[in-house]
Amino acid sequence: MPDPPKKEKKKNRTSKTKLGEGGGGGDADDFDAWMKSRQLVKPDDQLDLTEAELGEEVIKVLTPTNTNVVRNLVVYSFKEGEYVSAPLPGNTVTLISFPGNSLHVDSEDARRQIEESDEIGYPLPMPNYSVVEQRETIIDGEEEGEGETDEDKPDADGKQSPGPGGGGGGGDEEEVEEEEEDEGKGTEGGAEQETRDDEDGGGAIAIPGGGSKKRKLINQFNYCERATLTYVNPKRSVDTQTIPPSRSQFGANVLQWVIYDTYQQDFDQQQKQLAGSGSKKDERNRTSRQKKFKDKTALAKQLNAKYLRCWQILERMINQNIFDDIGMDYRYWEDPADEYREGEGNLLPLWKFQYEKTKKMNVTDIVFNPSYYDLFAVCFGSHDFLKQPNEGYLCFFTVKNPSFPDYIIQTDCGVMCCDIHPNYPFLTVIGLYDGNVAVYNIRENCKTPLYVSRGNKCKHGECVWQLKWGPDMTDGEINFYSVSSDGTVFNWILMQNKLWVTTIIRLYLEENGTADGPDGTKVTLRDGGSCLQFHPTNPGVYLVGTECGFIYKCSTAFSSKYLMTYHAHNMSVYRIDFNRFNVNIFVSCSGDWRVKVWEDMRADPLFIFDLGSAVGDVKWAPYSSTVFAAVTTEGKVHVFDLNVNKYKAICVQAVVPKRKNKLTRLAFNEKLHFIVVGDEKGVTHSLKLSPNLRVMVKPPKKQLYLDQTTLQIAKLEKLLSLVRELPEGEVVADAATTVRS
Amino acid sequence: MADEAEGKEADKKIVHIYPLIKHTDMTEEMRTEVVELSVSACEKFSSNYELAAKLIKETMDKKFGIYWHVVVGEGFGFEVSYETENILYLFFAGNLAIVMWKCS
Numbered sequence: 147m148p149d150p151p152k153k154e155k156k157k158n159r160t161s162k163t164k165l166g167e168g169g170g171g172g173d174a175d176d177f178d179a180w181m182k183s184r185q186l187v188k189p190d191d192q193l194d195l196t197e198a199e200l201g202e203e204v205i206k207v208l209t210p211t212n213t214n215v216v217r218n219l220v221v222y223s224f225k226e227g228e229y230v231s232a233p234l235p236g237n238t239v240t241l242i243s244f245p246g247n248s249l250h251v252d253s254e255d256a257r258r259q260i261e262e263s264d265e266i267g268y269p270l271p272m273p274n275y276s277v278v279e280q281r282e283t284i285i286d287g288e289e290e291g292e293g294e295t296d297e298d299k300p301d302a303d304g305k306q307s308p309g310p311g312g313g314g315g316g317g318d319e320e321e322v323e324e325e326e327e328d329e330g331k332g333t334e335g336g337a338e339q340e341t342r343d344d345e346d347g348g349g350a351i352a353i354p355g356g357g358s359k360k361r362k363l364i365n366q367f368n369y370c371e372r373a374t375l376t377y378v379n380p381k382r383s384v385d386t387q388t389i390p391p392s393r394s395q396f397g398a399n400v401l402q403w404v405i406y407d408t409y410q411q412d413f414d415q416q417q418k419q420l421a422g423s424g425s426k427k428d429e430r431n432r433t434s435r436q437k438k439f440k441d442k443t444a445l446a447k448q449l450n451a452k453y454l455r456c457w458q459i460l461e462r463m464i465n466q467n468i469f470d471d472i473g474m475d476y477r478y479w480e481d482p483a484d485e486y487r488e489g490e491g492n493l494l495p496l497w498k499f500q501y502e503k504t505k506k507m508n509v510t511d512i513v514f515n516p517s518y519y520d521l522f523a524v525c526f527g528s529h530d531f532l533k534q535p536n537e538g539y540l541c542f543f544t545v546k547n548p549s550f551p552d553y554i555i556q557t558d559c560g561v562m563c564c565d566i567h568p569n570y571p572f573l574t575v576i577g578l579y580d581g582n583v584a585v586y587n588i589r590e591n592c593k594t595p596l597y598v599s600r601g602n603k604c605k606h607g608e609c610v611w612q613l614k615w616g617p618d619m620t621d622g623e624i625n626f627y628s629v630s631s632d633g634t635v636f637n638w639i640l641m642q643n644k645l646w647v648t649t650i651i652r653l654y655l656e657e658n659g660t661a662d663g664p665d666g667t668k669v670t671l672r673d674g675g676s677c678l679q680f681h682p683t684n685p686g687v688y689l690v691g692t693e694c695g696f697i698y699k700c701s702t703a704f705s706s707k708y709l710m711t712y713h714a715h716n717m718s719v720y721r722i723d724f725n726r727f728n729v730n731i732f733v734s735c736s737g738d739w740r741v742k743v744w745e746d747m748r749a750d751p752l753f754i755f756d757l758g759s760a761v762g763d764v765k766w767a768p769y770s771s772t773v774f775a776a777v778t779t780e781g782k783v784h785v786f787d788l789n790v791n792k793y794k795a796i797c798v799q800a801v802v803p804k805r806k807n808k809l810t811r812l813a814f815n816e817k818l819h820f821i822v823v824g825d826e827k828g829v830t831h832s833l834k835l836s837p838n839l840r841v842m843v844k845p846p847k848k849q850l851y852l853d854q855t856t857l858q859i860a861k862l863e864k865l866l867s868l869v870r871e872l873p874e875g876e877v878v879a880d881a882a883t884t885v886r887s
Numbered sequence: 888m889a890d891e892a893e894g895k896e897a898d899k900k901i902v903h904i905y906p907l908i909k910h911t912d913m914t915e916e917m918r919t920e921v922v923e924l925s926v927s928a929c930e931k932f933s934s935n936y937e938l939a940a941k942l943i944k945e946t947m948d949k950k951f952g953i954y955w956h957v958v959v960g961e962g963f964g965f966e967v968s969y970e971t972e973n974i975l976y977l978f979f980a981g982n983l984a985i986v987m988w989k990c991s
Contacts, residue, residue: 397966
């Protein structure tokens with residue numbers, strides 16, 4: 147502070163000038179005398195200034211900056227490892243502060259607090275929040291005001307004072323209670339109540355300090371502070387108890403005869419053992435050893451079966467992934483082109499099923515399993531007389547696993563046909579090229595047949611062409627029928643341990659049926675059977691197609707006479723199939739390139755179709771009464787819908803190359819819209835029928851209640867009536883009209 | 888007739904004197920030891936069953952712990968409770984029954 151001394155000097159100077167002036171005036175004596183009484187005191191170190199120096203004007207400027215503030219204060223920062231400048235201290239000087247825990251009733255904090263007190267369910271009297279009271283006052287040590295009363299002084303130590311309206315008598319007690327409040331919040335309820343009671347008189351209400359936390363409502367009547375309790379150690383018993391040794395009861399009577407009998411019994415037993423032990427010991431050892439061995443093998447077998455099952459599932463999963471696109475096509479692809487071409491359809495090739503070992507064999511038969519619609523049996527043999535393999539296979543393929551057959555049966559000559567029992571889907575019978583038949587139980591094993599025909603007489607003389615399971619006999623025996631090119635139809639019954647064979651019919655030629663034998667005898671000429679089909683509703687009636695091109699309608703009851711003879715074809719009849727909806731209608735195919743549709747007991751066919759090459763197989767569709775499909779040796783699949791076109795196939799599609807390969811057999815899936823066809827290279831193709839090939843009948847508007855079966859039957863009936871109306875003599879749908887252009 | 892009679896007599900004459908265990912639940916090891924002991928005791932005091940019983944009891948007490956009870960006699964009935972695995976009911980010498988059990 148350099149300024150104050152200068153001021154002093156100024157003052158001194160003015161007084162001096164005054165002195166000088168005063169000495170000049172006369173009436174100034176008194177004044178001088180009065181003035182002289184005042185002695186000027188000079189400090190010792192006062193500067194002696196000259197007149198000029200004293201007359202110099204010194205200008206003083208007042209600025210608002212606080213020169214006392216230290217501006218270059220630094221602090222060592224441990225974080226940055228250097229000195230940093232500290233922030234400027236403010237110009238404000240706090241003289242006094244009164245922190246309090248009372249709030250204004252309208253403020254935000256007060257509102258929140260009231261809400262909280264509502265939450266704890268503890269009633270706080272709202273309407274009295276009018277005056278805000280200071281309950282805790284902390285005063286800055288330095289700036290303690292003189293105005294503070296003595297009563298307030300204890301507050302400075304952090305203690306709470308009773309409110310101004312509080313009675314002096316209760317002061318000590320309250321203080322104690324307040325302290326408790328600080329320690330344990332639990333007691334606050336009670337303490338608070340009292341303080342409030344006291345303060346009601348003053349019209350001020352205290353709000354508990356630090357009240358931002360939720361608090362528990364406690365029992366106000368006999369609550370005991372936890373801190374006041376001492377530990378009570380739980381009582382423990384030190385003794386132990388053991389379990390007494392277990393006891394039992396026993397009693398008997400000792401009599402001489404008891405002793406005697408016991409001895410006798412024991413002695414007899416000993417004698418027996420002595421007699422038996424010599425011979426039995428060895429046997430027992432041997433049997434036990436065998437048993438052990440058997441047990442082990444059985445265990446291993448079970449384990450293998452389990453593993454096999456796991457692998458099968460895994461294989462199917464892999465296949466599902468590999469053939470995902472085909473699977474999608476199979477489920478969802480409907481050829482959009484079908485909408486635009488009327489009365490034409492096509493086939494979408496799906497999976498190909500083949501087995502490594504049957505690559506060079508012909509597919510000789512395909513049969514779908516009646517219970518598992520995805521499973522079908524494929525027979526492998528040869529149709530070529532000169533190239534007969536010395537092995538044959540029956541493979542069960544499933545759509546779920548196109549890469550490998552699920553079951554494989556191997557035989558020592560070509561398998562020509564098979565059939566799966568409709569009631570026992572695991573029973574499969576196969577017919578072999580050498581005339582034998584064998585029944586397999588697929589469920590148990592595929593290696594050894596359950597039954598096999600044995601001996602010279604108990605088999606067909608030539609290749610078995612077709613097999614059919616018959617309905618169970620009256621006493622429940624399972625049986626099947628077979629037809630062979632030796633001209634016989636056999637009925638085989640599965641007895642307890644063998645096949646019992648009966649000849650049903652020996653096919654003979656009706657016209658020119660005898661030939662001259664030696665010595666003038668007559669020899670009846672035989673016809674070779676080539677296919678067999680049972681009437682769907684009358685199991686006693688069946689049709690046999692022969693190698694001479696006839697179809698005979700026969701009965702299982704008698705064999706001397708045919709019920710009907712159809713002069714069907716000029717070459718061997720390959721397959722016959724009954725219509726699914728009308729049992730009087732059947733279709734036949736032959737090596738003379740033709741497919742003919744017949745009605746029962748009508749000598750002439752209703753329809754004739756010429757397919758341009760030998761027709762290997764023909765089948766009616768399971769879903770429609772007018773749709774059937776045929777395969778030819780040209781490698782083509784023909785699908786007919788008589789309702790759409792009576793003269794031409796609505797779909798002709800080559801499945802395999804014409805020169806290299808031929809198609810042999812065909813089967814419709816019973817549930818889903820695809821067919822499988824077999825070729826000569828051992829491959830089975832599956833083909834999806836496009837929507838035009840499986841059109842259903844739309845019910846007329848007035849007859850919406852009719853179901854599809856009725857409608858299908860009606861459709862076929864309508865069609866037949868058109869054909870039947872033609873005069874008797876005229877050749878129906880003459881071949882000339884249907885010959886391929 | 889004479890032959891038959893002779894045969895019958897021959898049947899009857901067979902008298903078994905080997906020790907025959909009628910009932911026991913002792914362990915194999917203990918059983919053989921106890922049978923041996925009782926046989927030797929009964930042979931030693933073949934005319935005084937009391938002494939035989941006393942001998943067996945004392946030996947058993949020493950070997951398998953105290954509180955053994957032993958009865959030796961030709962005709963009696965009994966109904967006892969015993970600590971399991973500690974009973975033996977034995978016939979010996981064709982006319983003797985020995986029962987021993989442990990129960991504290």
